[in-house]
Ligand SMILES: Nc1ncnc2c1ncn2[C@@H]1O[C@H](COP(=O)(O)OP(=O)(O)OP(=O)(O)O)[C@@H](O)[C@H]1O
């Protein structure tokens with residue numbers, strides 16, 4: 001049984017705990033009879049995954065980095081996100097455009113007005129509106145704690161190896177996006193134990209009337 005399409009994004013600095021809950025949320029929707037696609041950005045299509053590898057591994061200037069993120073997003077929207085929503089499915093995405101405003105805008109200090117223009121072009125829908133998630137779960141955690149959680153877990157990529165002040169700027173970038181669109185965002189205290197974080201995720205989804 002399909003209902004209307006639902007687009008949920010997970011956001012937060014690296015190590016905030018997003019991935020820990022994505023599959024559980026997908027399963028909770030499946031248990032309610034929904035078809036769910038779990039995907040991620042940058043990535044989600046063969047082309048976007050190739051662009052992800054470049055963005056996470058190659059040195060590049062901030063404009064190139066921002067354009068790669070939006071190029072990957074455009075392909076992802078066209079190939080995966082819009083078709084799934086048109087079929088009435090649930091689409092759960094590990095990061096979306098808020099990450100560009102947080103990492104490229106906040107972290108790198110790239111011009112936010114340029115990002116806003118790219119957002120309007122890349123996310124333009126057939127009806128002229130700009131595609132945004134129906135709900136964004138923002139995992140908020142002090143960068144020091146996130147770094148401790150990630151320490152030794154894996155070889156850090158080009159973003160994960162940034163210093164703490166980079167992630168402080170990323171966190172402020174996320175906070176600005178949440179303040180600008182409070183109806184879309186659920187801000188989750190990710191310093192809590194996993195069970196409490198999971199309860200907050202479920203409560204945010206229920207508050208939107210998605211189940
Ligand atoms: N509430 C929690 N308390 C303590 N540790 C946690 C909690 N949630 C997740 N972790 C642990 O923190 C680490 C990072 O979690 P996770 O991979 O889910 O973060 P993430 O936000 O998806 O990171 P990234 O964006 O870098 O992939 C993992 O080792 C995970 O087990």
Ligand SMILES: Cc1cn([C@H]2C[C@H](O)[C@@H](COP(=O)(O)O)O2)c(=O)[nH]c1=O
Pocket residue numbers: 014041042069094095096097099100101103104159160
């Ligand atoms: C979508 C998006 C992502 N990033 C950064 C954020 C992360 O460090 C990596 C993706 O890796 P993840 O840990 O698997 O989430 O890419 C970015 O800088 N800009 C973006 O738009």
